[in-house]
Amino acid sequence: MRLCAWAAMVVAGACKENPTASLAGAPSQVVVNPAAVKLAAGDSTNLSVKVLDQTGTPLQGSVQATSVDPTKATVGVAGDALPDPTHTTTVLRVHAIAVGTTYVRVTGLGLTDSAKVQVQ
Helix, strand or coil, X not given: CHHHHHHHHHHHHHCCCCCCHHXXXXXXXXXXXXXXXXXXXXXXXXXXXEEEECCCCEECCCEEEEECCCCCEEEEXXXXXXXXXXXXXXXXXXXXXXXXXXXXXXXXXXXXXXXXXXXX
């Protein structure tokens, strides 16, 4: 009898809803990777951007990127990046212009993150 009661509890527990299911889908954070880069003037590098929900699942959506100080570095979508078939990663190209520090600010689905760009 105890075995039957235990089995019933296990089956009932397995039927409970996923406690994180309600968190899925709502944008929670924008992640820019890497968060900081050092470049020589004239050099370029790529940054990847993802918008994540509260469970860490990447979401589809467009992002906008701006350089806080475009006299130090500029930013745009990397035209030579391989396409992301899931449409959950945006690749940005940062181009170093002049010695100094600036930030690339990225906004997507109402959320913002930034990456520090140090030009040497």
